[in-house]
Amino acid sequence: MRDMQRLADMQIDSKSELQKEKTLEEKLEILSDAAKYDVACTSSGMDRAGKKGYLGNSCASGVCHTFAADGRCVSLLKILMTNHCEYDCKYCKNRKSNDVERATFTPDEICRLTIEFYKRNYIEGLFLSSGVLKNPDYTMEKIIEALRMLRGTYKFNGYIHVKAIPGASKELIYSAGLLADRISINMELPTQDSLSKLAPNKLMANIIRPMNQISGTIAMHRLAIGKSARMERAGINDHLMNSIWGKEVNRIGTDATDRANRLLPGLQTDADAFLFPADKKDLNLGRAFAPAGQSTQMIIGATNETDLELIRTTQNLYKSFDLKRVFYSGYIPVNEDDALPEPGTPVPLLREHRLYQADWLLRYYGFFADELLSEEHPFFDDAIDPKCNWALNHLEQFPIEINTASYDMLLRVPGIGPNGVKKIVNARRYTKVDFEMLKQMRITLKRAQYFITCNGKMLYKIPLEHRFIRNRLIDVDSVEIADIGGQSVQYKQMNLFSDFNMSCTG
Amino acid sequence: MLTCIYEASASKRGHTNIKLVLEPIEQYSLLDQYIHVDADLKKAECVMKSIREKISPQVYRELAYASMAYEEEILDLIYRVLLVGFSYGADVLNMVMYREIMQFNQIRRRLGREVNHFQEFVRFHEVEKGLYVAHIEPKSRLVVALGPIFADRMPSEHFMIIDDIHKEALIHPKDEMYYLKPLNDSEYEQLLKTEEMNDTYTDLWKVFFESIAIRERANEKCQTNLFPLWTRKHAVEFKDNT
Numbered sequence A: 001m002r003d004m005q006r007l008a009d010m011q012i013d014s015k016s017e018l019q020k021e022k023t024l025e026e027k028l029e030i031l032s033d034a035a036k037y038d039v040a041c042t043s044s045g046m047d048r049a050g051k052k053g054y055l056g057n058s059c060a061s062g063v064c065h066t067f068a069a070d071g072r073c074v075s076l077l078k079i080l081m082t083n084h085c086e087y088d089c090k091y092c093k094n095r096k097s098n099d100v101e102r103a104t105f106t107p108d109e110i111c112r113l114t115i116e117f118y119k120r121n122y123i124e125g126l127f128l129s130s131g132v133l134k135n136p137d138y139t140m141e142k143i144i145e146a147l148r149m150l151r152g153t154y155k156f157n158g159y160i161h162v163k164a165i166p167g168a169s170k171e172l173i174y175s176a177g178l179l180a181d182r183i184s185i186n187m188e189l190p191t192q193d194s195l196s197k198l199a200p201n202k203l204m205a206n207i208i209r210p211m212n213q214i215s216g217t218i219a220m221h222r223l224a225i226g227k228s229a230r231m232e233r234a235g236i237n238d239h240l241m242n243s244i245w246g247k248e249v250n251r252i253g254t255d256a257t258d259r260a261n262r263l264l265p266g267l268q269t270d271a272d273a274f275l276f277p278a279d280k281k282d283l284n285l286g287r288a289f290a291p292a293g294q295s296t297q298m299i300i301g302a303t304n305e306t307d308l309e310l311i312r313t314t315q316n317l318y319k320s321f322d323l324k325r326v327f328y329s330g331y332i333p334v335n336e337d338d339a340l341p342e343p344g345t346p347v348p349l350l351r352e353h354r355l356y357q358a359d360w361l362l363r364y365y366g367f368f369a370d371e372l373l374s375e376e377h378p379f380f381d382d383a384i385d386p387k388c389n390w391a392l393n394h395l396e397q398f399p400i401e402i403n404t405a406s407y408d409m410l411l412r413v414p415g416i417g418p419n420g421v422k423k424i425v426n427a428r429r430y431t432k433v434d435f436e437m438l439k440q441m442r443i444t445l446k447r448a449q450y451f452i453t454c455n456g457k458m459l460y461k462i463p464l465e466h467r468f469i470r471n472r473l474i475d476v477d478s479v480e481i482a483d484i485g486g487q488s489v490q491y492k493q494m495n496l497f498s499d500f501n502m503s504c505t506g
Numbered sequence B: 001m002l003t004c005i006y007e008a009s010a011s012k013r014g015h016t017n018i019k020l021v022l023e024p025i026e027q028y029s030l031l032d033q034y035i036h037v038d039a040d041l042k043k044a045e046c047v048m049k050s051i052r053e054k055i056s057p058q059v060y061r062e063l064a065y066a067s068m069a070y071e072e073e074i075l076d077l078i079y080r081v082l083l084v085g086f087s088y089g090a091d092v093l094n095m096v097m098y099r100e101i102m103q104f105n106q107i108r109r110r111l112g113r114e115v116n117h118f119q120e121f122v123r124f125h126e127v128e129k130g131l132y133v134a135h136i137e138p139k140s141r142l143v144v145a146l147g148p149i150f151a152d153r154m155p156s157e158h159f160m161i162i163d164d165i166h167k168e169a170l171i172h173p174k175d176e177m178y179y180l181k182p183l184n185d186s187e188y189e190q191l192l193k194t195e196e197m198n199d200t201y202t203d204l205w206k207v208f209f210e211s212i213a214i215r216e217r218a219n220e221k222c223q224t225n226l227f228p229l230w231t232r233k234h235a236v237e238f239k240d241n242t
């Protein structure tokens, strides 16, 4: 009976959509608006040269084409295929129970938009997500249809990031991965409890299981073309004695269930990778499975996880599934609900920023989650960034001598980033490095001066005293935080990691 | 440029007494003597060869790339780098204890950023079916550097990038090698009009650009920082619809 009612509803739904006959412009407005909360980034670490007869290539460093009014970079045509949705996730604007304008792109419309935007140098590629249309399998099939057309008929060779719909069957996820460069499944919330509370139709197992299989399949494809099983990481990690990418996390030989259980205890997983023949059409393209890897996204501030839990989960995702990126998205109150923060609650941008900083420290600086926070202090300090905070708590290890310190220690000095370390190490092969040279190398001495000596001397005679240094560092940090009132993540991240030359957080 | 370097090193004036400048010279100093040098293919090739052999092909490529920079001291710096280079060899650009190497590297990096900037913010307009034209106003003469970038991106399209400042165009015919062409006034006049030719996709792009921003996170300051106003002139998303 209920099903009948649903069917009738749906018919009315599609009829009313037909009656209005939305233009491409209206659809684009609705479906890009609905997709804007998803974070994505093209800095894929993967280069793919262009091919005659095809359109597009892929740049490892990522290319931002413009900056939207919220200061976030725009590099992909970020759209939903449809914002119709059978699910009712509480935090989502497109949930079934909301009364919003709905629209659906045809595969051809998606292709034309991508191709034409790409040729005008507006974008680097396509980011395609979707609400659940009818059911996960049906949705996934529609997505694949669009991607096949784009790769096959339109000969598009640029970057594609596709969302896998949790609960879709393995064959379909496999096809999507063969067509796209990156595939991601949003974790949204780090525990089953939070998930049941806010996303009643979603199951943690349905998220972790495909994640595991995607990661296994990526590894298999990488081995088949003569690469290492694990994704390439920033070069700096090769020089570190210890980091989260270290030897012990080598995924070959470790047990699939074991790995999945680090994230969801008790989960039974079957195969470790997709082991069935692929659709001929997809195979003919000769592409590896998701060569730019897998990513995911978590919502920050909708439930009461601590920062420690979040970065531990992040670290586990990197270690177990070799994810390329974990993105955070500060919760934006779009719905009223008892289970959610009040509407009007400010977006936790500063918290999101601190988490990204910590994520950076895990991926590029050789830090581990448990070095940054502890059960006693499970949240990041608003006033001071995680790296400075760590240094302050380990003053006994400082000051270090620039001309002799190890890679690992240089990287742990506030104000010195991977590029700075490379410059220092390079220069000291030929000469003794002094403060003047550090300035030339654009090392942030405002931060670094308290922790280093050059040829045995500090820049100024300063006692290594916790409270004093902390106050000075807070001053430096507050300039960055204050002038934007805890706003832009990217802007500050650029400053903190200025020697990084990497502005993209999403 | 290479001829200048040849003349400078062949003359017996002593390196410290020579400064190479690009013409036109804006401010002549009274104490110095100016020697005009005309380009000479043979001499240039001679310098090219000795850089490649005595230093390294990579360094030659770096120097050639840097010569696009708008900074007027670049020619002199290249000359200084060479002087250091002939005694140190291929490692010359790592010798950061020399002021001139440091300065050279700084300009080289700045130029890299400028090229990068145009890679991101060039906007093409479809002038007629299948022909895409873009205009840029760079400080440096870098349109050549965009050639390999866009030829790889769209190997099978006809496109053209026009440098409005230096009046030259990079032309890429479908499936062929790109080339550089200086523009005369009438050609330039004609090409200027292409920027007004907008089509549906330009409008759709504006729609997308508006709706993708999250209102709760609005941050104009940050946007301006990342995409400075002076560079927005050719970016369609910041143009009014009028």
Ligand code: SF4
Residues within 6 Å of the ligand: A085, A086, A087, A088, A089, A092, A093, A094, A095, A096, A130, A131, A132
């Ligand atoms: S599945 Fe949940 S999060 Fe995704 S569109 Fe539907 S309601 Fe929103």
